[in-house]
Amino acid sequence: MRKLSRAASGSRHHRWSSEIHRTMVAHLEVNTGLTGDQKNALADEATILKPRVEALEAAVFPYRAFVERxxxxxxxxxxxxxxxxxDAQRTADGAMRPHRKEIDAILPGGFGAILAKTPLSRVLRAGHEKTVEHAERAASALRSLPAKIPGTGPLADALDQAANLLRTFNKAADQLEEQRHPLKSAVNKAIFDLRETLDQIDGRLRTHFSQAFIDSLYPELNRAGTAVADEDDEDDDGSAPPNA
Structure with missing residues (x-):
């Protein structure tokens, strides 16, 4: 039997462990071939597993609520x-382009020194920080231009205002990370405790059951081993198609 990848999410570990627990209960309810000793042993292990599944659910819910809100x-x-x-950089680019020759003669690096053309990914923190840096650099460059080039003040103000807004949100994101860490740690601990308990349960069940029976408790996984295999459902984050 394959066990779910340790790298799988808390939600997927919850789905996986819920299926294991429910399969134990289903054996007790419908498998008439179990002996009395086997029923008692399986019922004991189901009782041990249930609070681990519930503890994981209790850890996953606030973490998902945090992520989704x-x-x-x-x-x-x-x-x-x-x-x-x-947008402030595009506006500045359009307004300053007619004065490009003058700017080229004044600024080190010329017109290109005002506006950054480097494409940025805003998925990671570094991309947001670079955007602030580029906007502030452009504002500073605009303010260094002589008064004979019109409109530089308002354009620089717009760049600074946007940069300050983004910096504020970047700081807020850092503060949220401090809130996220203990929530994620709780999920990781619940996953660790769950997997330890399952390993112990498997060992005890071998006294009463064949390996084939123990294997039957575990749901089939997708090819990557990262989720319970199930019919494709884009709204079910806890499972994945078998070939995924």
Whole structure:
């Protein structure tokens, strides 16, 4: 029997362990071939496993709630602030382009020194921080231009405002990470305790059952071993198609 990958999520570990526990209960309810000793042994192990499954569920729920609410909310705010930084840079680019020759003659690096053309990924923290850096650099460059080039002040202000907004949200994201860590640690501990308990249960069951019986308690996994195999359902995060 294959066991679920240790790298699988808390939700997938919960689905996996729930199926194991329910299979134990189903054997007790419908398998008429069990002896009295076997029924007692299996019932004892089902009783031991149940609180581990419940403890994992209790740890997974607040973590998922955090990810689906606070974490997604701050990501959305960062996404808006990133757009505002980009939009301020696009506006500055359009406004300053007619003065490109003058700017090339004044600034080290010329017109290109004002606006960063480097594509950034905003998935990771470093991308958000780079966006702030680029926007502030552009604002500083605009303020260094002579007064004869019109409109530099408001353009620089817009860049700074967007950069400050994104910096605020980046700091908020860092604070959320401090909240996430203990929640994730609780999930990891519940997974560890669950897997330890299952290993111990398997060992004790070998006194009363064949390996084939013990294997029957475990649901089939997908090819990667990262989820319980089930019919494809895009709304079921706890399982995956067999070939996935």
């Amino acid at each position: 606070a974490h997604l909310d701050i990501r959305a705010r960062q996404r808006v602030a990133n757009f505002l930084c980009d």
